[in-house]
Amino acid sequence: LDAYARTHVRRACRAAQKQKVRKVEGGTAMLGASQLCDGHMEPLAARLAAGDLDAAVQIDLSHNHLTDAGMEKLATALKAHPLPKLETLNLQGNPVTEDGRQALARVVTAGCKLL
Numbered sequence: 001l002d003a004y005a006r007t008h009v010r011r012a013c014r015a016a017q018k019q020k021v022r023k024v025e026g027g028t029a030m031l032g033a034s035q036l037c038d039g040h041m042e043p044l045a046a047r048l049a050a051g052d053l054d055a056a057v058q059i060d061l062s063h064n065h066l067t068d069a070g071m072e073k074l075a076t077a078l079k080a081h082p083l084p085k086l087e088t089l090n091l092q093g094n095p096v097t098e099d100g101r102q103a104l105a106r107v108v109t110a111g112c113k114l115l
C-alpha cells in the first residue's frame with residue numbers, strides 16, 4: 001500500500017473502533033463494510049467470550065480490511081468459545097488467503113459455510 005492508502009486504512013480502523021459489537025439477539029451479526037481491520041478481532045473475541053454472539057446463526061464480516069492475522073485471532077476465539085448455531089461466516093471482499101480460511105475451517109462446526 002502507498003502512503004495514501006495506509007492513511008485511509010488507519011482512519012477507517014480508528015472510525016470502526018468507535019463501533020461496538022452488541023449482543024446478537026436476532027441471529028445475525030451484520031458487520032459487513034464496517035471498515036474493520038485485524039485489530040478489531042480482539043474486541044470481537046471478547047464479545048465471543050462474554051457469550052454475546054452465542055445466538056449467532058450468521059456473522060457477516062464481508063468487505064472489510066481483515067487479513068490472515070485477523071482470521072487467526074478469530075479462529076483462536078472460536079476455538080475457545082465455539083458457536084454451535086453458526087451456519088454462515090461471510091468473509092467475502094477481505095484480503096484473506098487460503099491460510100486464513102483454513103485456520104477458520106479447522107474450528108467452525110461442520111455445518112458452517114465459509115463464504
